[in-house]
Amino acid sequence: MKRLVVAITGASGAIYGIRALQLLRERGGVETHLVLSPSGARTIIAETDFTPDAVRALAHHVHNPKDIGASVSSGSFVTEGMLVAPCSIKTLSGIAHCYNDELVVRAADVCLKERRRVVLLLRETPLHAGHVELMAQATRNGAILMPPVPAFYHRPTSILEIVDQTVARALDLFGLDLPTTKRWNGKGVD
Structure with a gap:
């Protein structure tokens, strides 16, 4: 079974991480390891009808965000990579500067x-030069920056369809195909 680390940080957009966990659970074949920051838990309460405990229950394994000795903190623990959804500027800064305090x-x-692969669904706008420099440094370190900018070619009719398409495209970056992903075929979507 493949493994994927999913982190939910304190930026707006907790639904992206939640939907990733839900869709991966439905898909099967992927063991999820959740790291939910305290700010991420607070954002879940503010933005969704979920509780942090309900979100934790979606993952196969949950790791304490302060435990830098957790399995996912070692290179010998093999994963497909990590999705940070949403990714706060604080988290981006830590990743860009290798500041491993959490x-x-x-x-x-x-x-x-x-x-x-490390895919960062960066949630901040507008951006100032410091943010752009952090994005460039994280990219030089190997991260993939994927701000959750919605696509409309699949003609979404709900916020959930917009979120699902963004999450599906993020999971594509790990080679994790979802059967519900809408794909452009040159004339429309399949």
Whole structure:
């Protein structure tokens, strides 16, 4: 079974991480390891009808965000990589500068040093020059920046369809295909 680390940090957009866990659970074949930051838990309460415990229950394994000795903090623990959804600027800064004081950044840093995918659904707008520099440094370190900018070619009719398409495209980056992904065929979607 493949493994994927999913982190939910304190930026707006907790639904992206939640839907990733839900869709991966439905898909099967992927063992999820959740790292939920305290700010991420607070954002879940503010933005969704979920509780942090309900979100934790969606993952196969949950790791304490302060435990830098967790399995996902070691390169010998093989994963497909890590999805940070949403990714706060604080988390981006830690990843860009290898500041491994908490598990979210440590797990991302481990994935990067092992040349595994790290996909950051960065949630901030507008951006100033410092944010852009952090994005450039994280990219140089090997991370993939994927701000959750919605696509409309699949003609979504709900917020959930927009979220699902973004999450599906993020999971594509790990080679994890979802059967519900809408794909452009040159004339429309399949």
